[in-house]
Amino acid sequence: MKVLVPVKRVIDYNVKVRVKADGSGVDLANVKMSMNPFDEIAVEQAIRLKEAGQAEEIIAVSIGVKQNQETLRTALAMGADRAILIVASEDVHHDVEPLTVAKLLKAVVDEEAPGLVLCGKQAIDNDMNATGQMLAALLGWSQGTFASGLEIDGDNANVTREVDGGLQTIKVKMPAVVTVDLRLNEPRYASLPNIMKAKKKQLDEKTPEDYGVDASPRLEIVKTSEPEARKAGVIVKSVDELVEKLNEAGVI
Amino acid sequence: MDFARTDEQQMLWDTARTFMERELLPHEDAVEAADDLPRELELELRQKAVDVGLHACNMPESAGGPGLGAVEVTLIEQALGHASLALAECVRRPCNLLAACEGEQVAHFLEPAMSGEKRDCVAMTEPDAGSDLKGMKTRAVRDGSDWLISGTKHFISNADRSEFVVLFAATGEDDTPRGKRKRISCFLVDLDLPRVEVAPGYKQVGLRGYSNNIIRFENARVPGWCMVGGEGEGFDVVNRWLGPGRLTVAATAQARAQRAFDFALDWAANREQFGQKIGKFQGVSFPLADMATELRMGELLLMHTAWRIDQDHPEADQDCAMAKVFCTEMLGRVADQAIQTCGGMGLMADLPLERIWRDARVERIWEGTSEIQRHIISRGLLRPLGA
Ligand SMILES: Cc1cc2nc3c(=O)[nH]c(=O)nc-3n(C[C@H](O)[C@H](O)[C@H](O)COP(=O)(O)OP(=O)(O)OC[C@H]3O[C@@H](n4cnc5c(N)ncnc54)[C@H](O)[C@@H]3O)c2cc1C
Numbered sequence: 001m002k003v004l005v006p007v008k009r010v011i012d013y014n015v016k017v018r019v020k021a022d023g024s025g026v027d028l029a030n031v032k033m034s035m036n037p038f039d040e041i042a043v044e045q046a047i048r049l050k051e052a053g054q055a056e057e058i059i060a061v062s063i064g065v066k067q068n069q070e071t072l073r074t075a076l077a078m079g080a081d082r083a084i085l086i087v088a089s090e091d092v093h094h095d096v097e098p099l100t101v102a103k104l105l106k107a108v109v110d111e112e113a114p115g116l117v118l119c120g121k122q123a124i125d126n127d128m129n130a131t132g133q134m135l136a137a138l139l140g141w142s143q144g145t146f147a148s149g150l151e152i153d154g155d156n157a158n159v160t161r162e163v164d165g166g167l168q169t170i171k172v173k174m175p176a177v178v179t180v181d182l183r184l185n186e187p188r189y190a191s192l193p194n195i196m197k198a199k200k201k202q203l204d205e206k207t208p209e210d211y212g213v214d215a216s217p218r219l220e221i222v223k224t225s226e227p228e229a230r231k232a233g234v235i236v237k238s239v240d241e242l243v244e245k246l247n248e249a250g251v252i
Numbered sequence: 253m254d255f256a257r258t259d260e261q262q263m264l265w266d267t268a269r270t271f272m273e274r275e276l277l278p279h280e281d282a283v284e285a286a287d288d289l290p291r292e293l294e295l296e297l298r299q300k301a302v303d304v305g306l307h308a309c310n311m312p313e314s315a316g317g318p319g320l321g322a323v324e325v326t327l328i329e330q331a332l333g334h335a336s337l338a339l340a341e342c343v344r345r346p347c348n349l350l351a352a353c354e355g356e357q358v359a360h361f362l363e364p365a366m367s368g369e370k371r372d373c374v375a376m377t378e379p380d381a382g383s384d385l386k387g388m389k390t391r392a393v394r395d396g397s398d399w400l401i402s403g404t405k406h407f408i409s410n411a412d413r414s415e416f417v418v419l420f421a422a423t424g425e426d427d428t429p430r431g432k433r434k435r436i437s438c439f440l441v442d443l444d445l446p447r448v449e450v451a452p453g454y455k456q457v458g459l460r461g462y463s464n465n466i467i468r469f470e471n472a473r474v475p476g477w478c479m480v481g482g483e484g485e486g487f488d489v490v491n492r493w494l495g496p497g498r499l500t501v502a503a504t505a506q507a508r509a510q511r512a513f514d515f516a517l518d519w520a521a522n523r524e525q526f527g528q529k530i531g532k533f534q535g536v537s538f539p540l541a542d543m544a545t546e547l548r549m550g551e552l553l554l555m556h557t558a559w560r561i562d563q564d565h566p567e568a569d570q571d572c573a574m575a576k577v578f579c580t581e582m583l584g585r586v587a588d589q590a591i592q593t594c595g596g597m598g599l600m601a602d603l604p605l606e607r608i609w610r611d612a613r614v615e616r617i618w619e620g621t622s623e624i625q626r627h628i629i630s631r632g633l634l635r636p637l638g639a
Contacts, residue, residue: 073259074266189270192305192318195263 038120268331333507338461
């Protein structure tokens with residue numbers, strides 16, 4: 001079985017995000033970019049399936065700007081076998097929207113015929129939480145979202161999902177799209193030999209036209225704004241005063 | 253001029269940095285408090301470094317290493333150097349000189365060092381021979397096909413954690429136009445041989461969990477095949493293989509200075525006195541500006557030096573001396589100022605600063621003192637002018 005793992009290049013989670021002066025989005029010029037952490041978990045899961053003999057080949061695919069190559073190299077260094085880069089934008093500030101990504105992924109799935117697509121549950125930049133679900137719908141495949149456990153069992157996959165107040169395990173028919181959650185695994189870091197090998201692994205570069213997909217945007221970002229700054233707190237002198245203040249604030 | 257890291261360099265950095273954060277840092281407080289690095293922990297971390305390929309990442313391909321350039325190795329050293337030395341050294345970078353191993357030496361020393369099975373230490377310094385290494389008194393005399401070694405080495409880092417030592421000893425004396433000159437040769441010596449004693453060293457100001465030892469040789473019999481390079485070629489072997497050890501020290505110093513600075517910056521941005529963040533006072537903020545500027549200088553000097561080594565630049569030796577002297581002295585200034593920024597808390601073991609400050613001191617002494625580095629730099633400038 002082939003496993004397809006889509007990976008997105010996003011602003012690094014350690015970077016302090018700054019909104020651009022014109023409010024059109026977050027400033028991405030010269031900031032550290034990394035693989036979306038949920039996608040890293042998906043890559044790790046694919047590698048574990050391969051190590052367990054349940055997958056033969058792992059294909060990482062990234063859709064975005066040319067610089068996404070770096071993200072794919074990271075996936076290759078972790079252990080993916082080959083990579084496909086679809087350059088769908090020339091501007092790092094233009095985020096390719098979920099439906100376009102899903103359509104392109106469908107085209108890749110049609111070509112590669114994987115038995116499983118492992119996506120991150122969402123990208124940490126715009127938190128859309130949509131691509132995996134859209135892809136499953138376009139393919140007419142089963143889907144398991146927010147996986148914190150995954151077990152391949154013959155023609156089925158048992159997906160354990162984190163739901164409010166507990167866990168839910170569902171059985172989905174393969175081929176399937178599974179989107180992964182934070183607690184599924186702890187991704188490995190690339191070993192030195194694998195980093196050196198990554199350079200030699202196959203990385204194909206494509207465009208949306210190659211797949212006959214129209215990548216022109218349909219969504220428009222109206223405004224991006226910083227969260228309101230936190231107001232300063234007050235220091236109280238005694239428990240009595242604390243209770244009094246809480247009463248005043250109407251919270252107790 | 254391209255100052256950007258390649259994808260590969262970035263990944264190497266990420267791996268080393270993540271390893272440091274996940275595997276080394278969590279043990280730092282305990283090692284500091286106990287002034288001890290438990291043997292099991294050392295071996296466990298060494299094995300993890302083997303698994304991820306960081307072990308022996310400094311070694312050339314001919315020796316079974318990854319054959320990285322100086323730029324890549326320096327990046328990795330910086331990433332690991334953030335943690336205390338005792339822990340960073342659990343990721344073994346065997347002495348580069350082992351790449352010169354030949355014949356029986358390969359299976360006995362090189363291969364086990366590369367696999368992580370054996371640890372090496374290096375012994376040059378003696379009580380009466382520090383900066384002046386050529387004055388060393390440890391000597392080796394031939395006895396049949398063996399050598400008999402006598403003498404005392406001190407300040408030898410982690411000999412009590414090592415299986416063998418890269419040892420320098422005099423094997424004779426030559427008359428030269430400038431007087432008598434000792435013939436220095438290099439040996440690989442198992443530390444469990446009879447008449448070799450590894451004794452505890454001195455109590456020191458910093459480097460908790462990082463031992464220094466005294467090694468005594470009393471007519472210890474060492475097989476002839478344990479000599480690396482030819483007789484009297486000890487320093488040639490060093491020059492050819494030992495590589496930029498001084499650059500490693502510079503990289504570590506740079507990493508620690510950065511850590512101290514990051515801590516101080518955060519403190520200045522959050523600590524309040526007189527009703528405002530202390531960073532608002534110029535007396536606090538201007539030193540931060542100076543620290544940041546010095547850090548940038550260190551970073552550029554360090555990476556430029558590494559780059560010149562990769563270009564086989566003829567002046568790489570002076571470059572390394574410059575990087576070592578600047579980065580280690582800068583670490584001293586930054587560590588001191590970072591403590592000033594944090595006030596009294598800066599001196600308490602609850603924060604990492606007092607440790608960085610204590611540990612900073614040795615960096616200006618070992619691998620050649622600051623004075624010796626300045627000697628190397630100035631000789632490179634003046635000798636061509638006949639002065
Ligand atoms: C913690 C620690 C670990 C060490 N680990 C090792 C190890 O693993 N292996 C090893 O072989 N060595 C090791 N060393 C030794 C270290 O390399 C020496 O301490 C260093 O080379 C200086 O020698 P010295 O201490 O004898 O000082 P000295 O050479 O006695 O120097 C004293 C002072 O005189 C100055 N000086 C000397 N000569 C000159 C000159 N020509 N011009 C100007 N100034 C001069 C020096 O700069 C210094 O300020 C270690 C040292 C320490 C402190």
